[in-house]
Structure formats: structure tokens, C-alpha cells
Amino acid sequence: MITGILLVINYQIGYKVAVAIIDHDKFKGYPFGGTAVIHQNDQIFKDATASRSYCG
Numbered sequence: 001m002i003t004g005i006l007l008v009i010n011y012q013i014g015y016k017v018a019v020a021i022i023d024h025d026k027f028k029g030y031p032f033g034g035t036a037v038i039h040q041n042d043q044i045f046k047d048a049t050a051s052r053s054y055c056g
Contacts, residue, residue, distance in 0.1 A: 012038060 018033040039045040 008038065010036075 015036060016033060017036045018031065021030045021032070022028070023030070039048070
């Protein structure tokens, strides 16, 4: 759990993140990078959680 807490702290202070998505059928990858933003109790959060049951 400490690792998860450290990740959230790093995101909150503006650390850069990178994510890679792979389309296995096309053998193609898509990298994304930038500054992390955590949405809590704003409209983006509400829209994302409105259409599904949210645990947390």
C-alpha cells in the first residue's frame, strides 16, 4: 500500500507519467506522456463515474 500512496503523492506534485497502449491485432503501439492530473469531485470525475458503479 505504501507504493500506491507514493504514486498518488508523486502525481499530486506534478511528476511526469508515461503510458503505452498496444493494439495486438495491428502490432502497433501508442505512447502517451505528460503531467499527471488526478480528478476528484470535479465534473470530469463525476462524468467518468456516473455511467458505472464506482467502488472507492
